[in-house]
Every structure is written in structure tokens, then in C-alpha cells.
Amino acid sequence: MKQSLTHSDTSAGMESSTDQVNDDRVRELVRANEELKQLNARLSDAQDKLMQSEKLASIGQLAAGVAHEINNPIGFIFSNFGTLERYLDDLFQMLTAYEEAETAIAGTPMAIQLKALREKVELDFLKEDIPTLMRESKDGITRVRNIVQNLKDFSRVDTSQEWVLADLHHGIDSTLNIVNNEIKYKAEVVKMYGELPDIECLPSELNQVFMNLLVNAAHAIQVDRGTIVIRTGAAGDTVWVEVEDNGGGIEKENVGRIFDPFFTTKPVGKGTGLGLSLSYGIVKKHLGQIDVFSEIGVGTRFRVTLPVRHPQEGVPV
Ligand SMILES: Nc1ncnc2c1ncn2[C@@H]1O[C@H](COP(=O)(O)OP(=O)(O)OP(=O)(O)O)[C@@H](O)[C@H]1O
Ligand SMILES: [Mg+2]
Structure with a gap:
């Protein structure tokens, strides 16, 4: 009895220790399963990201190819335009001379015919x-050229640019001229320029940043006529440029996504969603930063801060 008791005691002990082992195993399995699930989720996230970046890369390549093809014809149209403008000047000069010469034949049938x-x-x-048409067409071609350049930059095909000392006000003003057509019917541009030193930069790239910010500001204006304020200033060894609009503002949930490539809230054909992602890349390349402050119904302010000197690439001053 005692023995059997002992026996049954022992078997009960063994059972409970087996249960314990089983429980441990089950727990271990559940834990391993949980871990696997998490790993699987991460893997599928990674796969999504990979697919997304592969998609982006192939879009980039396609864009680069198209940009490359468009670049040549745009190049010769642009250069022919310059020549055409000069020829037209000459022709107009000649025409004025003819007109002046008409007085010599005043009253004759030929003069009446000419009149x-x-x-x-x-x-x-x-x-x-004619000069107006030429100017507008040139603006148009310049814009196409910029788009092509944007596409090339986006796919980073064209990397041979030089760091130079440049006056940002000059860049902003020339950019304003280029985007004038997009802005002039929507907003009044107020310049509040401070004192800026020349900064070490890639001027054409920074112009693209200003262009994107200005065009975005104009697009954001919802009233008949809004205001875009461009402010600049220097602080220590940095300079800053702000573009502020009194447009619709950015929804809170979108603020974190506006710098993502292809993120756009604009209708198809109106926005590619590349402007800010390109601008972000350019500002980062300059070791600067780009901040956004926005309030729905009040407006948006983008602030680009840039170092005066670019530490990695020395430029003889
Ligand atoms: N000043 C602004 N006011 C309100 N929303 C803005 C402003 N700037 C950018 N956004 C928002 O950020 C989005 C992304 O801007 P981004 O410049 O990258 O692309 P896009 O303007 O839509 O297209 P793209 O610049 O390629 O023509 C815009 O679609 C818009 O929703
Ligand atoms: Mg834009």
C-alpha cells in the first residue's frame, strides 16, 4: 500500500512534470509561431517595399529614357529660338527702314498698295x-526643359554639376520669371528679401526647389487672388528662404507624406507628386533642411535652411 501509494505518488509526479514539459513545449511553440508570424509580416512588408522601390526604379529609368530622348529636340528648338529671335530683330529693323522709305514714294500707286x-x-x-508670342513660347520651352531636367535629376542620370558661389536672390528672381505664367493669375508675389551672402551651392538645383515651392504655393491658393510671400534671411553660417501662401493648407494626415515620391493630392495630369521629393533630395544634398508649417484654411509656409559653405566640396573663394 505504502509502495503503491509511493508508486502512485511517483506517477502523479511524473505526470505533472510531463504536463509541465508539454506546457513548456506548447508555450515555446506558440512563442516560436508568434515570432514566425512577426517575421513573416516583416518579410511581406519588406517585399512590398522592394516591389515599390523596384517600381520606382523602373519608373525612374523610364523617365530618364524619355527625358533623354526629349532633351535633344528641346535643345535644338531652344537654340533655334535664340537665332530666330535675332533674325526677327533684324527683319523688324529692315521693316522699319522700308516703312521710312515709303515716304519717298508717297502718293504713288505703289504706296497705296503697300498701305x-x-x-x-x-x-x-x-x-x-510677335515678340510676345516668342517670349511666351520661350517660357514654354524653358518649362519643358525644366521638366526634362527634373526627370533626369529624379533618376540621377545627370550628375555633372558644379558647386559655385551664387546669389540666391538672383536664382529666386529668375525662377519667378519662369513660373510667372503659373502664378500671375492666382497670386500676388510679395518679396521680403533680407541681406544674404553668396552661398556655395548648385544654383540650378536650388532654383528647382524654389520653382516647386512657388508653383505649389500658387496651386494651393483657393480664393480668386491670393498672396505668396518670399522671405529670406541669414542666421549665423546659414541662410534661409521661406515661401508662404495663404492657400488651403495641408491636411494633418498628409503632412508626413508630402515629401514621398509620387505623393500628390492633385488630379491626374496636374501633379506628378515629384516636386517636393526632388526638392527634399536637393536640400539634403546641400546639407540643409526643409521644414513645413501648415494650417488648414490659413496657409502653408515652407522654410529651406542652407549652409553658406558646403563642407564637403571646397570652392576657391
Ligand atoms: N503650399 C502648399 N499648400 C498646400 N498643399 C501643398 C503645398 N505644397 C505641397 N502641398 C501638398 O503636397 C503634395 C505633394 O507636393 P509635390 O510638389 O511633391 O507634388 P505635386 O505638386 O502634387 O506635383 P508636382 O510638383 O510633381 O507637379 C501636393 O499634391 C499637395 O497636396
Ligand atoms: Mg509640386
């Missing part, structure tokens, strides 16, 4: 309108 022809072709209007 009729001049009125028919509206020569005075042509003389005014």
Missing part, C-alpha cells in the same frame, strides 16, 4: 504680338 497690304496684315499688331 492696303499693311492694313490687311495688321502690321502694327504683328509687330507687337
Whole structure:
């Protein structure tokens, strides 16, 4: 009895220790399973990201290819335009000389014929309108060239740029000229420029940043006519440029995504969602930073801060 008791005691002890082992195993299995689940989730996240970045890379490559193809024809249209402008100047000069010479044949049938022809072709209007058309077309080509450049930059095909000392105000002003068409009907631009030293930079790239910020600001304006304020200033060994609009503002949940490539809230065909991601990359390349302050219904302010000197690439001053 005692023995059996002992026996049954022992077997109970063994059972409980087996249960314990089983419990431990189950727990271990559950834990391992949990770990596997987590790993699996991370793996599928990573796979999504990889697919996304592969997609981006192939879009980038496609963009680079298209940009490369467009670049040549745009190049010769641009250069021919310059020549055409000079030829037109010469022609207008010649035309003025002819017009002046007309007084010598005043009253003759030829003079009457010339007058009729001049009125028919509206020569005075042509003389005014042709330079305007040329200017607008040149703006258009310049914009296409910028888009092509943007695409090339995005895919980082074209990396041969030089760091130079440049006046940011000059860059902002020339950018304003280029985007004037996009802005002038939507907003008044107020410049509040401070004193800026020349900074060591890639000026054409920074111009793209200003262009993106200005065009975004104009697009954000919802009233008939808004205001875009450009402020600049220097602080220690940095300078800053702000572009502020009184547009619709950015939704809170979107603020963290606006710098993502292809993030856009604009309708198809209106925005590619590349502007800010490109700008972010350019500012980072300059070892600067870009901040955004936005309030729905009040407006948005982007602030770009840049070091005056670019530490990695020395430029003889
Ligand atoms: N000043 C602003 N006011 C309100 N929303 C803005 C402003 N700037 C950017 N955003 C928001 O950030 C998004 C991304 O901007 P981003 O410049 O990268 O792309 P996009 O302007 O939509 O297209 P793209 O610049 O390529 O033509 C915009 O679609 C818009 O929702
Ligand atoms: Mg944009």
C-alpha cells in the first residue's frame, strides 16, 4: 500500500512534470509561431517595399529614357529660338527702314498698295504680338526643359554639376520669371528679401526647389487672388528662404507624406507628386533642411535652411 501509494505518488509526479514539459513545449511553440508570424509580416512588408522601390526604379529609368530622348529636340528648338529671335530683330529693323522709305514714294500707286497690304496684315499688331508670342513660347520651352531636367535629376542620370558661389536672390528672381505664367493669375508675389551672402551651392538645383515651392504655393491658393510671400534671411553660417501662401493648407494626415515620391493630392495630369521629393533630395544634398508649417484654411509656409559653405566640396573663394 505504502509502495503503491509511493508508486502512485511517483506517477502523479511524473505526470505533472510531463504536463509541465508539454506546457513548456506548447508555450515555446506558440512563442516560436508568434515570432514566425512577426517575421513573416516583416518579410511581406519588406517585399512590398522592394516591389515599390523596384517600381520606382523602373519608373525612374523610364523617365530618364524619355527625358533623354526629349532633351535633344528641346535643345535644338531652344537654340533655334535664340537665332530666330535675332533674325526677327533684324527683319523688324529692315521693316522699319522700308516703312521710312515709303515716304519717298508717297502718293504713288505703289504706296497705296503697300498701305492696303499693311492694313490687311495688321502690321502694327504683328509687330507687337510677335515678340510676345516668342517670349511666351520661350517660357514654354524653358518649362519643358525644366521638366526634362527634373526627370533626369529624379533618376540621377545627370550628375555633372558644379558647386559655385551664387546669389540666391538672383536664382529666386529668375525662377519667378519662369513660373510667372503659373502664378500671375492666382497670386500676388510679395518679396521680403533680407541681406544674404553668396552661398556655395548648385544654383540650378536650388532654383528647382524654389520653382516647386512657388508653383505649389500658387496651386494651393483657393480664393480668386491670393498672396505668396518670399522671405529670406541669414542666421549665423546659414541662410534661409521661406515661401508662404495663404492657400488651403495641408491636411494633418498628409503632412508626413508630402515629401514621398509620387505623393500628390492633385488630379491626374496636374501633379506628378515629384516636386517636393526632388526638392527634399536637393536640400539634403546641400546639407540643409526643409521644414513645413501648415494650417488648414490659413496657409502653408515652407522654410529651406542652407549652409553658406558646403563642407564637403571646397570652392576657391
Ligand atoms: N503650399 C502648399 N499648400 C498646400 N498643399 C501643398 C503645398 N505644397 C505641397 N502641398 C501638398 O503636397 C503634395 C505633394 O507636393 P509635390 O510638389 O511633391 O507634388 P505635386 O505638386 O502634387 O506635383 P508636382 O510638383 O510633381 O507637379 C501636393 O499634391 C499637395 O497636396
Ligand atoms: Mg509640386
